Amino acid sequence: MRRLISAALGIVMIILAGCSFSVPVREEESTDSTVVIKADQKEDTERARETEIYVHVCGCVKKPGVYRLHFGARTQEAIDAAGGFSEKANQTAWNLAEVLQDGMQVYIPSKDEAKEALNEEQSLGKDLSASQKEDTxxxxxxxxxxxxxxxxxxxxxxxxxxxxxxxxxxxxxxxxxxxxxxxxxxxxxxxxxxxxxx
Known part of the structure; x- marks a missing residue:
């Protein structure tokens, strides 16, 4: 009987020892998987930065603000994101097919602003012409x-x-x-x- 009890106790001790060794192994596996998950999240964040841009759309649009667009977006997409042109907008002021860059500002002038700018350009052209005549x-x-x-x-x-x-x-x-x-x-x-x- 004593031998049987001793043998049974020995088996129990071996089992307990085995369990105690298995715990750290599981923790190491868990730690490794956490590192892998964090690395994947970091890569996803960097990938998102490479494929997204932020553009400030202001002036004569319906909803001025900062908008997140996909990399390679065009001016038309930025204006659409801001609700489109307002009634006062000069819609010919921009090249709507222009590729946008991160951090750009898209300012849509009003029709009156565009008219004033045109008048200034024409006035400047006349001044230059007069100046050229004076130099001849x-x-x-x-x-x-x-x-x-x-x-x-x-x-x-x-x-x-x-x-x-x-x-x-x-x-x-x-x-x-x-x-x-x-x-x-x-x-x-x-x-x-x-x-x-x-």
Whole structure:
């Protein structure tokens, strides 16, 4: 009987020892799986960042705000996300097929703003045109020194221009300067944008 009891106790001890060793193994397996899950979540987050962009849509749209769009989204999609154009919007202000970048702002101006911008551009163009005219040399009134500021016009050619206009009268067009001695097509092409007859 004593031998049987001792043998039974020995078996029980072996079983208990086996259980105690199995617990850490399960914990290690659990820890490894947790690490794998966290790594997968990190990859998913990074993948989402690569495939999503945030764009600020404002101005004349129905619902201005910051919108999350897919990578490669176009301007039209950003405007659609913001509820579309409002009634005041100038719908021709943007290239609706333009590919958007993360962090961009899409501002839709009103029709009045677009009209003001156009007027400013036209006014600037007129100012530049006037400035360009002021910088040109009037070959009907220019002095010898003024004519000599033109490329290819030295003292003799300047004298020839003055002699030509005194003999034949005022030039009626800039091409008339070619009547002066020594001024052919080559010289004329160099100075045609720099001279006027007004």
């Amino acid at each position: 040399v009037n070959i009907n009134t220019a002095s010898k020194e003024e004519l000599m500021t033109l490329p290819g016009i030295g003292e003799s050619r300047a004298d020839a221009v003055i002699a030509c206009r005194e003999e034949k009268g005022s030039f009626t067009s800039i091409e008339g300067i070619k009547d002066a001695a020594g001024i052919g097509d080559g010289i004329f092409n160099r100075i045609k944008d720099l001279i006027t007859v007004n």
